[in-house]
Amino acid sequence: MVISPVQYIAIPLIAAFLIPLFGKLNKELVRIIPGLVLLYLSYISVVLMNQVISQNTMIVEIIAGWRPPWGINLVFSPFSGFLASLFSMLGFIIWMYTYNFKREVEDAQTEKFYVLMMMLITGTIGIVLTGDIFNMFVFLEITAISAYSLTAFYRERDGAEAAFKYLLVGSFASFFILLAIVLLYSQVGTLNMADIAQKMPDVNPYMKGVILMLFFVGFGIEAEMFPLNGWAPDVYTQAPGPIGAIFAGMVVKAGIYGLVRVIFTLFDVHEIFPLLMIMGVITMAVSEVIALRQGKLKRMLAYSSIGQMGLVLVAFGIGTHEAVFAAIFLMFNHAVIKSLLFLSGTYLVYHSKEKNISDLDGIGKSLPFTSFLFALGSLAIVGLPPFAGFWSKLYILMAAADVRLIAVIAIILAVSVVEIVYYFRVLHRIYFRERISTIEIKIPSFNAKISMLILAIVIIVIGVYPDLISGLIERAATDLLDKQHYIQSVLSVGLH
Amino acid sequence: MYNDKNAQTIVDYIQNFTRKNSLFMLAYGTGCGAIELPATLTSRYDAERLGVRGAATPRQADLLLITGYLSTKTLKRVIRVYEQMQDPKYVIGFGSCTINGGMYWDSYNTIKLLDKYIPVDVYINGCMPRPESVISGFQELKRLIAAGKADGAKKYKENLEWYRENQKKVLKNWPLVEYNW
Amino acid sequence: MNSLILLLILMFGGALFAFILNKFVPALRDIFVVLLMLGVSYLFFSTGISNRLNFDVLGIHMQWGFTSASYLFGIIVVVLGSLALIYSTAYMKGKDRLGYFYMNFLFSIGAMLGILMSRDLISLFFFWEIMTWSSYFIVIYSGNDVDRRGLKYMIFSAIGAYSMLMAIVIVNSFIGSFLLEDVFASIFAIGSGYQIAIAILLMIGFGVKSAMMPLHVWAPRAYSESPMSYTAVFSGALSKMGVFGFALVLFNLVSTQNWLINEVVAWLAAITSVLATFYAVIQSDAKKLLAYSSIAQIGYIIIGLASNTYLGVMAGLFLAVLHAVFKSTLFMAVGAVERQVGTTDMTKISGLIRRMPWTFVATLISIIALAGLPPLGGFVGKWMLYEALITSGHYYLVIMVFLSSTAAFLYSYRILFGMFLGQEEPEFAHVKEAPLSMLIPMLILSGISVLSGSHPGFILEPIQSAMASFGFQSNLPHESWWELTVLFNTWGDKVALVNVLTSIVGVFLIALAFITIKGYKNQRYVTTKDISSSGEIIQPEDNMTFQIDFYKPFERAIWPLLKRKIDDYYTDFGKGLEALFDFVRRFYNGNGQFYAIYVMAFLALLLIAGTKYFGF
Amino acid sequence: MNTILIQILGALATILLAFIVGMFYGGAHRKVIARIQNRVGPPIYQNFIDVLKLYSKETSINHGVMQHMGPVFAITASITSLMFVPILTDGNWFSNLNFSGDLVFLVYMMVFGSLGMALGAGQTGNPNSAIGVTRGLSQMVGYEIPFVMAMVALMTQFHTTSITGMIAVQQQSGTWLMFSNPFAFMAAIMAMLGMFSYAPFDIVTAPAEVSSGPISEFGGKYLGMMMTSGSIFAFVKLALFVDIFMGGASNLVVLVIKTFALYMIPVLYGVISPRYRTEQAITYFWKWPLFFGFIAILYAAF
Structure with a gap:
């Protein structure tokens, strides 16, 4: 079988639809097939990334014989490919975690869960890989719909409410993006992103501004930008634990990908960068500050996640090569670390109804392994060496310093202090309080332990030897910033 | 001269001086006798010209001046203080009360004769003795010291059992630790 | 393999291994950590200062290697680390979570070595943070976080570290390199505003670790609540990292014309030392007393460094070494008392001198060194400090130092009296001397204190080469530093230490012999219950020791200074912030409609503002 | 060998001189107080008798080795300080070790004895001793500061920290330092009141309050040694002040005159004063003396 980017979309989608059928054959297959699919995706990620990096090209996959700019195409560039690889590998790890997750209570719903999860992953991968703006909207909708359903997965009142909020705000996002696409199409007459980018200078500046703002708000909602992120904390809290990890690790990243792809490649207007940065700073400051006052673990993680996204936006908003590098590095780090936090945090509050942080008192003795990994994740996310988070934060600061944004540096660091405060408060509770809560604890299953351990090892290895991955990220950053190369690569496929 | 036990060597002479x-x-x-002491020590009679000065604690003191009657309650403190003083040490009984109980002759809880409990080198009688008498008592003590005869402490050590017996007769529940000299 | 990497791998790998070993074979843990540390010490001493290691991470050029300055601090770290670990094997016996403890212990020592071998700012910061969190984990080791001391430590460390990081990235943005030599070489080329900002930010970072006013509020609790075997390292070596950083900043990043920074730092340090001394005086817990005392002592060190004279810097570094020696001895001694008696509250214990004589000897020697009395090493440091300040015209500064060190006599006496002197109580009759593995480190360190008093040359020699690497050239006679026993100031005044020692020891021995032989037969020992008490008869159960409100009159004399603690300001500030945060939190009111309105409003705002400000 | 012997003999002579002078001054102190109180007072040699008697006491009681060593610390400090203070300016008499120490060293050496003594007092377990020690140390913080300020002022004014240097300065200029920097002299003199611990600063050994404080458990030879040490120490302090402020002394007669004149200041100030409370004593030193010290440094520096 020839490996091509189209398999990223096709295989999981097919698998998603076949899962119920296999479920008829054997219950266990329902659980196993997603894993196999994601493993295969990880495999092709490695192959394709290797190809892309070693040959210094990007793979443009034409679907159904329509060449760009007319047909739908998939672009496996260093940046999108990097994210796609990240998503598929992270997806595999999360699948490993979910394999036995809530098996005893949720058996009947397993099929639904995996179908939705596969769709969610497909959607996110689709967003980053597609080279067609309308297609991106479609994948965004796939992602959104499965995300709504997964939010309400437990069929509880709170879950339904969270899903409703998400739906409410998410439909705004869909609407704005669709409107923007329509307006864009009316101006340039094409939906291929490379083509749009090429024709963008011809667009009426006023129209350009309006479209950009619509995209900005639409993707901003998905990217959890302040003040559009009201849905996020509820969703993170109510969705099943591993789904929270997927949200933090993939869905948001896909939203950010959309935002930066639109801003950097399609429009390439530098006037928007300060706005991006300011919104990033506000997002970061507000959400970290709120995270400090949270009493519930998952809400705290959710706000922390939003804060990190704010930091990513700041880095993109600085806009230099170094900053973009830092932003992508942070996206990677955050995906890994926040997944670890969600995965381990889920077990820490497994049976807790309220998921209060105070339920964690003294749990370090009962759940030493999980607590240790949570602690490790906490140290990493606040950017303490020798963990992965340090390097990305350092690079963002360096990038900010290079353009003399001293105030931004100060705010980032002040917010980091806040971050330290609330993470260490949790750690302190985990390790140095007497356990008074009577809530039953849940020992993680073996596969869950392995999946968390993999994430932890990644964090430490990247932290001690960041050069392992910096080459990839460097290429991704170059790719994002080099608009002409993107246009040429995509359109040249069309010309042949 | 050489065999005279009472003769003093030159060192003894200096020491006694x-x-x-x-x-x-x-x-x-x-x-009540304590009231006479300020007068003795201050301007009018000035005992300090004779080398007498106050000491704050028994560790530093050479001379214990007991100015009046001793009840059973104060007796144990006096004994305690006396035993804490370092050799050579002298005791002056001051006023009639220390000699025969004085006006407290019939009292049920005062002691009559101080000498039964601790060795007294010099008594100053009178009720009250005037500062002049006190000073003459000091002089008498000095004479005894010079002659090497103020050996109350030695007597106390030698006859400790007798003193203890007397003390314990008065002091029913014996509060003092046995002294380790 | 390069021995620098080997050093770090041994420390960090050993730390993890100690943790794992504790899970499976707890019996071997103690031996392992001590042997590991001794091995690392050996490796450290065999690693010269010429060894350099260059490599790139993420496109950032880094360099490792010791300079003679960091080597000096490295000696403190490994020697104290080894001794504290030996001490620790007995001190921590029977406590739980020892794997955790030793792992973090070794982590922090490894991180300190890492800091010292860093020749670039990124690895400096990297190891700095490792040191911070590993020490944090030990600070909260003992359990419940009373008044959130651990968190306070972490917050202050984070503030310090991040201001450091800010300075680092700003420096890099100007110079384009993190290497210390590049930074030192071209720092003066950048604008003086940025230059001062960088210096201040870095000094905030180092000031937190060295517990300088007003960044010291974490220190008393953190020092006093971590296990004493670690506090010995914490106060002795870890706080010296701050001093090391100060030295880097003051000598290499602040131009000599910029006397104002030196002056401000020196005055801050002086105020620190005076106030901390006063606080130490009114403490009744031995550990807290020592904690405040540490803060005060580091104040002297920084004054010395900031005086920017040859003698002053030498005094600062000498005091840094010596403070590591005597303060860790004191913490160890207090730890020994804590272990043998169960408390360090001086209002509860007294009269241990005959129960724990060797601990007393170690404490006494260290206290004499601390108080700066001749003929021990503390005097040498103090003398050099005073003379440096006087000869360089810091007239009022020297008064502050004098005030602080005179008031230091008060707490010096307090700690000796509180634990070892006073009434010998029957309830402490069972107390035994600390085990040998706790005594030996204390006595070794006391020996150094003694030796440094008459022959400070053996410490001054490495200090001198350290100062050469800081760019100070000697203007003092230095042919035979090992035998250096005469101290000079720049006016030519001197103290001949051997004469001092001879005089003191000679007179002391003669007088002691005289007083012992004279009337030897009639010399009596009596118990402390047999004291002159105006005739009152003290029973064995009566405790007559005067311990509570020990320095009340002094407290009354200085009460205006003690009225309000700096800590209170921080607490108020923190409360205000939390209230503000709560206010911000109302933005997310949980109502989906509001969120939808936010989205619309935001879009509207963007569309309106976009035309105006973003040029569409 | 010969020089060492001479050195030791010289030291012994100095000690003897200091002891005799100090003892007589102690007697004079008592005599002066007596005369002012309209008494005859003890003979001027009374202190010799007291010390001899104390040494001839038969038993001596201690509570442990630190108490035993307490007076030894005290006398070590006195004698070592004595060794480093120039007694006479002319000739080589009594020069001992005075070229190997300076003022800063002396300031510390003078504290050594009280701290050692405090340790001895501490071991007795007598609460009065501990109270006395805390009073003494607190008071020391009070008077050391103005004293040190005066010293720093002189050091900065004449660019020397050694006492011999100060004497040389005075011999060169022909004026005493008490006139060269009167503010320093004022501060130092007021600090000296505290150093001598006579009334109103006799809070340490206040017999009526804490039954003679630190020394309340010391008797016999211990007390005798402490009195010896005290006499020597008084002489050291006076000689130091004479050296610094009054141009030193060229021969013994001048020395006695100058020291006696200086000695009368605390004595006379004491006899007319009641006793301060500890915090009053501290704040006393931190008012005018501190002010004078401050001015003295300004005066010296500019």
Whole structure:
């Protein structure tokens, strides 16, 4: 079988639809097939990334014989490919975690869960890989719909409410993006992103501004930008634990990908960068500050996640090569670390109804392994060496310093202090309080332990030897910033 | 001369000279007699010219001056203080009360004769003795010291059992630790 | 393999291995950590200062290697680390979570070595943070976080570290390199505003670790609540990292014309030392007393460094070494008392001198060194400090130092009296001397204190080469530093230490012999219950020791200074912030409609503002 | 060998001189107080008798080795300080070790004895001793500061920290330092009141309050040694002040005159004063003396 980017979309989608059928054959297959699919995706990620990096090209996959700019195409560039690889590998790890997750209570719903999860992953991968703006909207909708359903997965009142909020705000996002696409199409007459980018200078500046703002708000909602992120904390809290990890690790990243792809490649207007940065700073400051006052673990993680996204936006908003590098590095780090936090945090509050942080008192003795990994994740996310988070934060600061944004540096660091405060408060509770809560604890299953351990090892290895991955990220950053190369690569496929 | 036990060597002579001319006095002011001491020590009679000065604690004192009657309650403190003083040490009984109980002759809880409990080198009688008498008592003590005869402490050590017996007769529940000298 | 990497791998790998070993074979843990540390010490001493290691991470050029300055601090770290670990094997016996403890212990020592071998700012910061969190984990080791001391430590460390990081990235943005030599070489080329900002930010970072006013509020609790075997390292070596950083900043990043920074730092340090001394005086817990005392002592060190004279810097570094020696001895001694008696509250214990004589000897020697009395090493440091300040015209500064060190006599006496002197109580009759593995480190360190008093040359020699690497050239006679026993100031005044020692020891021995032989037969020992008490008869159960409100009159004299603690300001500030945060939190009111309105409003705002400000 | 012997003999002579002078001054102190109180007072040699008697006491009681060593610390400090203070300016008499120490060293050496003594007092377990020690140390913080300020002022004014240097300065200029920097002299003199611990600063050994404080458990030879040490120490302090402020002394007669004149200041100030409370004593030193010290440094520096 020839490996091509189209398999990223096709295989999981097919698998998603076949899962119920296999479920008829054997219950266990329902659980196993997603894993196999994601493993295969990880495999092709490695192959394709290797190809892309070693040959210094990007793979443009034409679907159904329509060449760009007319047909739908998939672009496996260093940046999108990097994210796609990240998503598929992270997806595999999360699948490993979910394999036995809530098996005893949720058996009947397993099929639904995996179908939705596969769709969610497909959607996110689709967003980053597609080279067609309308297609991106479609994948965004796939992602959104499965995300709504997964939010309400437990069929509880709170879950339904969270899903409703998400739906409410998410439909705004869909609407704005669709409107923007329509307006864009009316101006340039094409939906291929490379083509749009090429024709963008011809667009009426006023129209350009309006479209950009619509995209900005639409993707901003998905990217959890302040003040559009009201849905996020509820969703993170109510969705099943591993789904929270997927949200933090993939869905948001896909939203950010959309935002930066639109801003950097399609429009390439530098006037928007300060706005991006300011919104990033506000997002970061507000959400970290709120995270400090949270009493519930998952809400705290959710706000922390939003804060990190704010930091990513700041880095993109600085806009230099170094900053973009830092932003992508942070996206990677955050995906890994926040997944670890969600995965381990889920077990820490497994049976807790309220998921209060105070339920964690003294749990370090009962759940030493999980607590240790949570602690490790906490140290990493606040950017303490020798963990992965340090390097990305350092690079963002360096990038900010290079353009003399001293105030931004100060705010980032002040917010980091806040971050330290609330993470260490949790750690302190985990390790140095007497356990008074009577809530039953849940020992993680073996596969869950392995999946968390993999994430932890990644964090430490990247932290001690960041050069392992910096080459990839460097290429991704170059790719994002080099608009002409993107246009040429995509359109040249069309010309042949 | 060489075999005379009472003869003093030159060292003894110097020692006794210093001892008699430097009396650090711990005045145990139990009764009304304490009022005479300020007069003795201050401008009018000025005992300091004789080398007598007050000492604050028994460790520093050479001379214990007991100025009046001793009840059973104060007796144990006096004994305690006396035993804490370091050799050589002298005791002056001041006023009639220390000699025969004085006006407390019939009292049920005062002791009559101080000498039964601790060795007294010099008594100053009178009720009250005037500062002049006190000074003459000091002089008498100095004379005894010079002659090497103020050996109350030695007597106490030698006859400890007898003193203890007397003390314990009065002091029913014996509060003192046995002294380790 | 390069021995620098080997050093770090041994420390960090050993730390992890100690943790794992504790899970499976707890019996071997103690031996392992001590042997590991001794091995690392050996490796450290065999690693010269010429060894350099260059490599790139993420496109950032880094360099490792010791300079003679960091080597000096490295000696403190490994020697104290080894001794504290030996001490620790007995001190921590029977406590739980020892794997955790030793792992973090070794982590922090490894991180300190890492800091010292860093020749670039990124690895400096990297190891700095490792040191911070590993020490944090030990600070909260003992359990419940009373008044959130651990968190306070972490917050202050984070503030310090991040201001450091800010300075680092700003420096890099100007110079384009993190290497210390590049930074030192071209720092003066950048604008003086940025230059001062960088210096201040870095000094905030180092000031937190060295517990300088007003960044010291974490220190008393953190020092006093971590296990004493670690506090010995914490106060002795870890706080010296701050001093090391100060030295880097003051000598290499602040131009000599910029006397104002030196002056401000020196005055801050002086105020620190005076106030901390006063606080130490009114403490009744031995550990807290020592904690405040540490803060005060580091104040002297920084004054010395900031005086920017040859003698002053030498005094600062000498005091840094010596403070590591005597303060860790004191913490160890207090730890020994804590272990043998169960408390360090001086209002509860007294009269241990005959129960724990060797601990007393170690404490006494260290206290004499601390108080700066001749003929021990503390005097040498103090003398050099005073003379440096006087000869360089810091007239009022020297008064502050004098005030602080005179008031230091008060707490010096307090700690000796509180624990070892006073009434010998029957309830402490069973107390035994600390085990040998706790005594030996204390006595070794006391020996150094003694030796440094008459022959400070053996410490001054490495200090001198350290100062050469800081760019100070000697203007003092230095042919035979090992035998250096005469101290000079720049006016030519001197103290001949051997004469001092001879005089003191000679007179002391003669007088002691005289007083012992004179009347030897009639010399009596009596118990402390047999004291002159105006005739009152003290029963064995009566405790007559005067311990509570020990320095009340002094407290009354200085009460205006003690009225309000700096800590209170921080607490108020923190409360205000939390209230503000709560206010911000109302933005997310949980109502989906509001969120939808936010989205619309935001879009509207963007569309309106976009035309105006973003040029569409 | 010969020089060492001479050195030791010289030291012994100095000690003897200091002891005799100090003892007589102690007697004079008592005599002066007596005369002012309209008494005859003890003979001027009374202190010799007292010390001899104390040494001839038969038993001596201690509570442990630190108490035993307490007076030894005290006398070590006195004698070592004595060794480093120039007694006479002319000739080589009594020069001992005075070229190997300076003022800063002396300031510390003078504290050594009280701290050692405090340790001895501490071991007795007598609460009065501990109270006395805390009073003494607190008071020391009070008077050391103005004293040190005066010293720093002089050091900065004449660019020397050694006492011999100060004497040389005075011999060169022909004026005493008490006139060269009167503010320093004022501060130092007021600090000296505290150093001598006579009334109103006799809070340490206040017999009526804490039954003679630190020394309340010391008797016999211990007390004798402490009195010896005290006499020597008084002489050291006076000689130091004479050296610094009054141009030193060229021969013994001048020395006695100058020291006696200086000695009368605390004595006379004491006899007319009641006793301060500890915090009053501290704040006393931190008012005018501190002010004078401050001015003295300004005066010296500019």
